[in-house]
Amino acid sequence: MLQKAHRDVMDVAKKIAAKCSYVAITTDGWSSPTQQSYWSVTLHMLDSSFRLHVHAVACIPVYHRHTADNLARYIRERLEVLGVSDNKIAVFVTDAGGAAPCISDRF
Numbered sequence: 001m002l003q004k005a006h007r008d009v010m011d012v013a014k015k016i017a018a019k020c021s022y023v024a025i026t027t028d029g030w031s032s033p034t035q036q037s038y039w040s041v042t043l044h045m046l047d048s049s050f051r052l053h054v055h056a057v058a059c060i061p062v063y064h065r066h067t068a069d070n071l072a073r074y075i076r077e078r079l080e081v082l083g084v085s086d087n088k089i090a091v092f093v094t095d096a097g098g099a100a101p102c103i104s105d106r107f
Contacts, residue, residue: 013043013055015081020045022090027075029066029094039071041078044091057082068081 017023026045031037041058058078064070079085 009055009080010057013053013057015086016045016047016053016055017043017082017088018023019047021088023088024083024091025075025079025089025093027071027092027094029071037066039074041075043082043084044080 014059025041026042026044029037029039039060039062041054041059041060043053043055043057045053045055047053058075060074062070062074076086079089
């Protein structure tokens with residue numbers, strides 16, 4: 001049931017993203033009480049009627065070091081599934097500390 005809900009959200013986000021000239025991306029990372037790291041990706045889009053669409057498109061377990069290259073790769077993989085290319089990203093916001101400017105430089 002959860003997988004179907006995720007597919008439905010992704011399908012809607014993909015359709016809206018295809019119609020938008022630009023998107024904004026926000027990301028955040030955190031660790032569980034058992035020290036498993038996760039990274040979230042949220043897509044923000046304005047349609048032609050200036051209606052805001054916000055979709056949480058990923059909550060990714062991170063098994064590797066939290067380098068800008070690794071985090072950018074995780075994010076890019078999720079955006080590619082949605083058909084969002086680098087040139088569509090207008091704004092990229094994260095609170096990844098020192099890695100934040102480095103991650104956004106990779107897009």
